[in-house]
Amino acid sequence: MTLPLPHPALSATDPELAALVGAEEQLQAETLRMIPSENYVSRAVLEASGTVLQNKYSEGYAGRRYYEGQQNIDQVELLAIARAKALFGVEHANVQPYSGSPANLAVYLAFAEPGDTVMGMALPMGGHLTHGWGVSATGRWFRGVQYGVRQDTGLTDFDEVRELALKERPKVIFCGGTALPRTIDFAAFAEIARESGAVLVADVAHIAGLIAGGAHPSPVPHADVISTTTHKTLRGPRGAMLMSREEHAKAIDKAVFPGLQGGPHNQTTAAIAVALHEAAQPSFRSYAASVVANAKVLAEELLARGFDLVSGGTDNHLILMDLTPKNVPGKVAAKALDRAGIVVNYNTVPYDPRKPFDPSGVRIGTPSLTSRGLGTEHMAAVADWIDRGVSAAGAGDEEALAAIRAEVAELMAEYPAPGLSA
Template identity: 70%
Template sequence: MANHFPLIPDTTLDEKDPDLFALLCKEEERQRDKLPLIPSENYVSKAVREATGSVLTNKYSEGYPGKRYYEGQQLIDQVEELAINRAKGVFGVDHANVQPYSGSPANLAIYAAFLNPGDTVMGMALPMGGHLTHGWNVSVTGGWFRSVQYGVSKQTGRIDFDEVRVLAKRERPKLLFCGGTAIPRQIDFAAFAEIAKEIDAILVADIAHIAGLIAGGAHPSPVGHAPILSTTTHKTLRGPRGAMLMSTQAYAQSLDKAVFPGLQGGPHNHTTAAIAVCLHEATQPAFRAYARQVVKNAQVLAEELLDRDYDLISGGTDNHLILIDLTNKGIIGKQAARALDKSGIISNYNTIPYDPRKPFNPSGLRIGTPAVTSRGMGEAEMRVIARYIDKAIEAAKRGSEMELDRIAMAVADLAKQFPAPGL
């Protein structure tokens, strides 16, 4: 029987939309030929990409496994349950919700579950290394709730827990966040837990940056200290752009209700499937080796930069991330980041603690090692990369575009020796 109306064209992307296809090809080339040192970026496997682009994007699934508002969920329920059980196994938690669309909505769900507008929340200040959603004033979490912020010591660049305790006892927050986006040291979850217990606050460990390190045994786990964990599923975990909330059983129902129907409708089933894939990958011996190498690489890169007189916040790193104060180098963060980009090394300019400059034009540079480690690079390559970083920054100070171009050629040669996975 003839169709009564035109069907969706069954054509490939290059045929259907050559303009977009060309852009994607150029982006793949960029990811292949340049070295990403942004700590929140990584490469996913072909299996994760395949799940992300699967037929599950066609299915709508409001609700939770066994309690849906749409029919046809027999296989969707199994996919979500697979992801949930893998999350519980990898992180050793009682409960996992794999439906949040990304990290910020996941954190907002925690507020919705346990706070009323105007209640007090306490987190690390954004300029000190925290996250927008830990109560910073430009976020709704700082506008809808009463926010108090802790920082780091000017002398050490590390958290002073005596100061945190004094602030917490004075302000009595209902939620206490630990974790952030520019923290180069291991997080002392036990110390935060002691403070939260003293003031009867709920401790939330935001492990978005370090989830892969925790899964791989390269960073202590907050489980047993923080009853609620929030994380994205990309970054060091090498999954799709999604998020998870994990908790003890006591907080499970409130979190689930806050995610759905509190903040969102149907989950992105294709993302849920890709989360299941990355969690399976995280159970493999190769992942543990990767996680530990991420930390080794970051520490070697930090040592090489220190040897070149770079001022590192807290004096180094315990994890995947390095935060550089460029003040003594006579260059600002944005200028350095753009010079590195031209040299084939991708970083991001970043505020540093007590930065006298504005956030859009700060003094610092943030770099990390997850993506280059995923490419198979080790300590020897970190020494080479440190040399290229230094050369590029010095060239930028001299305004030498030719030197930046020469560095870019050398970086491209290095990149070719370590092909990007999943591309």
């Protein structure tokens, strides 16, 4: 089993915190991490995140800073921008947003005024909080209207989307979300946005790595703006990017700084540059294809074991399971699977009769396990562990969960986690 990495300075200065870091390293090494928004970054990304770039303040943009001493920082940011533009084939890229939510908020600042109508997928249907949902600032400061998915298929009803867009005339339409197991039809959304006069924003935070690796269609020919985090399937640090057509470049940049943020986190910008470099390699295309292949086989194995999958399966990295037929609530199942060494998250499913904090579903994904080298040949075992774990959750069988955890740890020892190997 991978041992915790040495952190001599941290251990000497703050042994309590060092112990927690070591415990997390051990946990990530020995468990099957299946939260679809998580992944393992490389040692190179980790090292870039911890460099002396942390020491610099750099308000503004390259060549137009409000602080001196930016000779190297400018080059780091320009390198990240150039790599983003080349990898995704976009005209403009801003690599400064601190995370996905501020990136989306910058979009609103660029294209809407408080009180304007905005449109996105409803959170319980698989959308994101920042797509105009009521409890978010985006739903309080703007008038959010939401579309959903068909109850019979779990797929987006584009007739409904078009009807809603033409009726409400939103300034901005978001497509994408956090629990969408199917391919996003960017062209269909673009046609509706053009007809209704809206700016189309593709939030590809979950699938950015799949797009970069050619395993999901790109929104670039269709969307006015692309918002993404840089972790998840892209395997970078916890940051974000906004990409757009050149005509929107000034509005986007002005919204990020000075509209919402001060100085960028230069160490994160450097780590983004590293991740983009890694994503441009041929091996990353193989990784992206394997993520999707693993998810599809895993979905088939779960269906064979009687699980109810939203939309009947997956086209990407993500599977959303409705555990109602199993008579086990999603939260109960997720906590039991965690004790079994399988890390997932409980999640609402479309038209869920249960409350969001105690929903019917569980959301799982294949990015992390694929990063460790697991392939389609392992998915039957993974499905079996999940099946046994959910059954044990319903029966309150802690011995069964402990047995699964031992089996999981044994397999994980054979596939060391990227970034955690000394």
